[in-house]
Amino acid sequence: MTTSSQAEPQAAGRGRSKWGVVALVAAGVAGLVVAIPYLKADDDVGASSSPNDWTGFGRTFGEQHFSPLTEISKDNxxxxxxxxxxxxxxxxxxxxxxxxxxxxxxxxxxxxxxxxxxxxxxxxxxxxxxxxxxxxxxxxxxxxxxxxxxxxxxxxxxxxxxxxxxxxxxxxxxxxxxxxxxxxxxxxxxxxxxxxxxxxxxxxxxxxxxxxxxxxxxxxxxxxxxxxxxxxxxxxxxxxxxxxxxxxxxxxxxxxxxxxxxxxxxxxxxxxxxxxxxxxxxxxxxxxxxxxxxxxxxxxxxxxxxxxxxxxxxxxxxxxxxxxxxxxxxxxxxxxxxxxxxxxxxxxxxxxxxxxxxxxxxxxxxxxxxxxxxxxxxxxxxxxxxxxxxxxxxxxxxxxxxxxxxxxxxxxxxxxxxxxxxxxxxxxxxxxxxxxxxxxxxxxxxxTRENWVRAPGAAVDGATIPNFEVxxxxxxxxxxxxxxxxxxxxxxxxxxxxxxxxxxxxxxxxxxxxxxxxxxxxxxxxxxxxxxxxxxxxxxxxxxxxxxxxxxxxxxxxxxxxxxxxxxxxxxxxxxxxxxxxxxxxxxxxxxxDGKAVLPKSEPFVPVASEDASYVPNAALAAKGAVSYAIHCAVCHGINAVAAGHAPDLRASMIPTDQASFESVVHEGVLVPNGMPRFEEFDQVKLDGIRQYLRGEADRLRQSKGKAAAKP
The missing domain is CATH 2.140.10.10 (Quinoprotein alcohol dehydrogenase-like superfamily)
Known part of the structure; x- marks a missing residue:
């Protein structure tokens, strides 16, 4: 566990407020009292803090995700x-x-x-x-x-x-x-x-x-x-x-x-x-x-x-x-x-x-x-x-x-x-x-009950849920x-x-x-x-x-x-x-x-397939890998290997292009600290299949980009 402390929090005076048109709270400056407008909210069941704070997931016990503050309004x-x-x-x-x-x-x-x-x-x-x-x-x-x-x-x-x-x-x-x-x-x-x-x-x-x-x-x-x-x-x-x-x-x-x-x-x-x-x-x-x-x-x-x-x-x-x-x-x-x-x-x-x-x-x-x-x-x-x-x-x-x-x-x-x-x-x-x-x-x-099996501690398995298709x-x-x-x-x-x-x-x-x-x-x-x-x-x-x-x-x-x-x-x-x-x-x-801060501009992301000069298609191996990928990997890396931002888009990653790198990540768990789990039970056939599938999806992305670029 690691803890770093850059400064002690400077807590503003919280005071005690009454439900009404305004709350009077100490502003952290001696002798100064500031009026903070907020809505009287009798229905906000179980308020767990002053209107100025948000102390729980839904702010209050009642989980309304409602702030009674009114300084920012539909008028301004x-x-x-x-x-x-x-x-x-x-x-x-x-x-x-x-x-x-x-x-x-x-x-x-x-x-x-x-x-x-x-x-x-x-x-x-x-x-x-x-x-x-x-x-x-x-x-x-x-x-x-x-x-x-x-x-x-x-x-x-x-x-x-x-x-x-x-x-x-x-x-x-x-x-x-x-x-x-x-x-x-x-x-x-x-x-x-x-x-x-x-x-x-x-x-x-x-x-x-x-x-x-x-x-x-x-x-x-x-x-x-x-x-x-x-x-x-x-x-x-x-x-x-x-x-x-x-x-x-x-x-x-x-x-x-x-x-x-x-x-x-x-x-x-x-x-x-x-x-x-x-x-x-x-x-x-x-x-x-x-x-x-x-x-x-x-x-x-x-x-x-x-x-x-x-x-x-x-x-x-x-x-x-x-x-x-x-x-x-x-x-x-x-x-x-x-x-x-x-x-x-x-x-x-x-x-x-x-x-x-x-x-x-x-x-x-x-x-x-x-x-x-x-x-x-x-x-x-x-x-x-x-x-x-x-x-x-x-x-x-x-x-x-x-x-x-x-x-x-x-x-x-x-x-x-x-x-x-x-x-x-x-x-x-x-x-x-x-x-x-x-x-x-x-x-x-x-x-059936007779053929449904799930080993304790297994990862996502095709038999875990009814087979279903979207x-x-x-x-x-x-x-x-x-x-x-x-x-x-x-x-x-x-x-x-x-x-x-x-x-x-x-x-x-x-x-x-x-x-x-x-x-x-x-x-x-x-x-x-x-x-x-x-x-x-x-x-x-x-x-x-x-x-x-x-x-x-x-x-x-x-x-x-x-x-x-x-x-x-x-x-x-x-x-x-x-x-x-x-x-x-x-x-x-x-x-x-009247906030005046400005974000730096950023460009939209366009996925670009990784270079993979040694790639050779193998439809049978890729088909096996597609099943394994769907069972174990798609939940994080996306359906059809199209990621949604939670995990890397593996079509654009260099890791699947190199066998040693791929196995060090998937089988040995070198990226566990980053949140990538280890699959130590995968045999060579499964590892090779998933890798082949990913390289094929990257190639599909390259081909689609090439065709798009070739259009007049």
């Missing part, structure tokens, strides 16, 4: 300019920052944490947990961290190898470490922890690719002592159940599900409701995906694809709502969960709102988990609707691929909404969803948009198309603005009531990270990270622009009214 946003920028090194740059007492905290790459003076952009300290070296095979999935948490002078961050760390917010030095995951499987941490009432909770991912059983763990924020753990799927009945909830859930499973782990990881959504002292979880998909294999096609398989409420003090089960009983398409319920108090049918209701992968927007009573309403916010073909009386989806029978395959289903496994967060404005009463529309056809012919997902049919949704009427208020199949996380503000970045490098501000574009900034790099807003000494700021990370790593062919892993501009951008 045209004056918004860059206050400062900070270049970042290689690695994931898509996490949500925190802002506390005039200091920004960001996490990039594999949980490298930096503290930055929020006014000047000066780095105060850096802490690197050196997670890739410790991760081993865990490095084969996941792409780094998505966010942090803050409480009482400490920064909390998870690492890819399964540690939960508490850092001193002033120095960056570790206070305590908890190993929350086993070291011998493919589980990993990518999501931000959440803090509440002296506790910090963390989940993890990995159920797509290994025999993993999901759980969440709560630790004492002061000491790191484990306080409680809740399992999201039942284990082997012969070993006994941890609690009554596991015993209940086991009745909804069939066969020997525990051999496969079961899945149900909580890798993203965790929301604390202080009004009922409930921790609310968004639970992931099963392991394996295929319900026929996982549970003989029988049972609802609790608590997969469910919203689960726990007693926050003890971790004891309270209630659940399952979005997809017997889930079989990766329609997990792990997307962010926002809390609000809404007036529905003339009555004030305490609700949670979520837009999971399956394409329906859910409004649920957060006191008991009962469904209030659910309607599709994008094109949905797998179900005709949601039965309000039972809460169950009205499935189209063909969606279960009864004869081995399905029709073209909307949405696909990427989902109608990924982890990139939506936002809720209590002022407008609207939810702003970064939506995706992409279809998929599933096919599990030839896969249909109608070309550039014309894989689309994205920013949708404003009314959760009371369950109707769309407005919609703005965004380029490509990916878009950015969203923030709403008390100034009647909605901020969102785009894959093409635009960072935009829209009118919250109409969707009218009011301001746009050319960031010269993809902007998909969630923005935040905060205030220091009476001045409001907006901060966002640029650069690719955990979004759309495999879908390079579908992106509207080419994104280079090495040269893309990974930066922290901070904006304020």
């Amino acid at each position: 946003v045209g004056q918004l300019g860059l206050a400062w920028s900070l270049d970042l090194p290689l690695g994931n740059a898509i996490s949500a920052p925190l802002a506390v007492d005039g200091v920004l905290y960001i996490a990039t790459g594999y949980s490298v944490v930096r503290a930055i003076d929020a006014v000047s952009g000066k780095i105060l300290w850096t802490y690197d947990p050196e997670a890739p070296a410790a991760a081993g095979r865990k490095l084969r999935q996941g792409w780094g961290i998505r966010g942090l948490a803050y409480e009482a002078g400490r920064i909390f961050v998870g690492t890819h190898d399964g540690r939960l760390l508490a850092l001193d917010a002033k120095t960056g030095k570790p206070v305590w470490t908890a190993q929350t995951l086993p070291k011998d499987d493919l589980s990993f941490i990518s999501g931000p922890p959440r803090v509440f009432n002296g506790k910090v909770i963390i989940g993890f991912g990995g159920a797509d690719v290994d025999n993993i059983r999901g759980y969440v763990t709560a630790y004492d924020t002061a000491t790191g002592k484990q306080l409680w753990r809740f399992y999201t799927v039942p284990g082997d009945p012969a070993k006994g159940f941890e609690d009554d909830a596991q015993k209940m859930a086991a009745k909804t499973w069939a066969g020997d599900w525990w051999r496969y782990g079961g899945g149900g990881t909580v890798w993203n959504a965790m929301t604390y409701d202080p009004t009922t002292d409930t921790m609310i979880l968004g639970v992931g998909n099963g392991a394996p995906w295929n319900h026929k294999i996982r549970s003989k096609g029988q049972g609802d398989n609790l608590f997969l694809s469910s919203i689960v409420g726990l007693d926050a003090k003890t971790g004891t089960y309270k209630w659940h709502y399952q979005t997809n009983p017997g889930e079989s398409w990766d329609y997990n319920a792990s997307m962010d969960i926002a809390l609000a108090d809404l007036k529905i049918a003339g009555k004030k209701r305490q609700v949670l709102m979520t837009a999971p992968k399956n394409g329906f927007f859910y409004v649920i009573d957060r006191t008991n988990g009962k469904l209030i309403s659910a309607e599709p916010f994008v094109k949905v073909t797998w179900a005709k609707g949601i039965d309000i009386a039972t809460g169950r989806p009205i499935e189209v029978p063909e969606s279960r691929y009864p004869n081995g395959s399905t029709f073209v289903m909307w949405p696909g496994p990427v989902g109608a909404h990924t982890w990139l967060p939506m936002a809720f404005s209590p002022k407008q009463g609207l939810v702003y969803i970064p939506a995706i529309e992409m279809a998929t056809s599933y096919n599990d012919k030839g896969i 249909k109608e997902a070309g550039p014309l049919n894989a689309t994205s948009s920013l949708i404003a949704w009314n959760p009371v009427t369950q109707k769309q208020a407005w919609k703005v198309p965004t380029p490509g199949p990916w878009n950015g996380g969203v923030m709403a503000t008390g100034g009647d603005l909605v901020f969102q970045g785009r894959i093409d490098g635009k960072f935009n501000a829209y009118a919250a009531d109409s969707g009218k574009l009011l301001w746009s900034y050319a960031a010269q790099a993809p902007v998909t990270a969630p923005p935040i807003s905060f205030a220091v000494k009476g001045r409001q700021y907006v901060t966002v990270l640029t650069g690719m990370g955990t979004s759309g790593a495999a879908f390079g062919p579908l992106l509207p622009v080419s994104i280079d892993y090495r040269t893309q501009a990974r930066r922290v951008l901070t904006f304020a009214l």
Whole structure:
């Protein structure tokens, strides 16, 4: 582990503010008091900080991704300019920052944490947990961290190898470490922890690719002592159940599900409701995906694809709502969960709102988990609707691929909404969803319980999920948009198309603005009531990270990270622009009214194939390599070897042109510190096949460029 300290943070006086028209806070100068305008936000449930700070992933316990500050408004946003920028090194740059007492905290790459003076952009300290070296095979999935948490002078961050760390917010030095995951499987941490009432909770991912059983763990924020753990799927009945909830859930499973782990990881959504002292979880998909294999096609398989409420003090089960009983398409319920108090049918209701992968927007009573309403916010073909009386989806029978395959289903496994967060404005009463529309056809012919095998600790395997192929997902049919949704009427208020199949996380503000970045490098501000574009900034790099807003000494700021990370790593062919892993501009951008800073100009990236004079085509070997590449490599380096910026475009790399270099990277792991995993089990045939496939794709790129250049 490494820590560097450049200066001690100079914390501005935080003061104590009242909800009202303005907050009076000390400005860090003796005797000077500055008025910072902000919106009175009664619906901003569980505010965990002053309006000037952003101390958690969604700012407050209620995960609304809403800033009540109003200095920057729809009337003056045209004056918004860059206050400062900070270049970042290689690695994931898509996490949500925190802002506390005039200091920004960001996490990039594999949980490298930096503290930055929020006014000047000066780095105060850096802490690197050196997670890739410790991760081993865990490095084969996941792409780094998505966010942090803050409480009482400490920064909390998870690492890819399964540690939960508490850092001193002033120095960056570790206070305590908890190993929350086993070291011998493919589980990993990518999501931000959440803090509440002296506790910090963390989940993890990995159920797509290994025999993993999901759980969440709560630790004492002061000491790191484990306080409680809740399992999201039942284990082997012969070993006994941890609690009554596991015993209940086991009745909804069939066969020997525990051999496969079961899945149900909580890798993203965790929301604390202080009004009922409930921790609310968004639970992931099963392991394996295929319900026929996982549970003989029988049972609802609790608590997969469910919203689960726990007693926050003890971790004891309270209630659940399952979005997809017997889930079989990766329609997990792990997307962010926002809390609000809404007036529905003339009555004030305490609700949670979520837009999971399956394409329906859910409004649920957060006191008991009962469904209030659910309607599709994008094109949905797998179900005709949601039965309000039972809460169950009205499935189209063909969606279960009864004869081995399905029709073209909307949405696909990427989902109608990924982890990139939506936002809720209590002022407008609207939810702003970064939506995706992409279809998929599933096919599990030839896969049975008898021949389905997955070795523990294996990398992505063709039998891990049902064989599936993406249909109608070309550039014309894989689309994205920013949708404003009314959760009371369950109707769309407005919609703005965004380029490509990916878009950015969203923030709403008390100034009647909605901020969102785009894959093409635009960072935009829209009118919250109409969707009218009011301001746009050319960031010269993809902007998909969630923005935040905060205030220091009476001045409001907006901060966002640029650069690719955990979004759309495999879908390079579908992106509207080419994104280079090495040269893309990974930066922290901070904006304020009348900001005058200017970014250096950059040229668009055009992939150029590496020179390879010794290349000789070998169709048979390349075909074998294509299969191995799809199984093990495409998730990071892109479909058809067309990268999306998360990892290098291997068509343009010199490494595949040299056998020794290729094997040193892939087989020996010389680039593990950079995040490239080691595949020590690959035999020579597999290594040669992947290398031949990559050289062939590079040659295909060269030929296409040559033909284009030859045209008159």
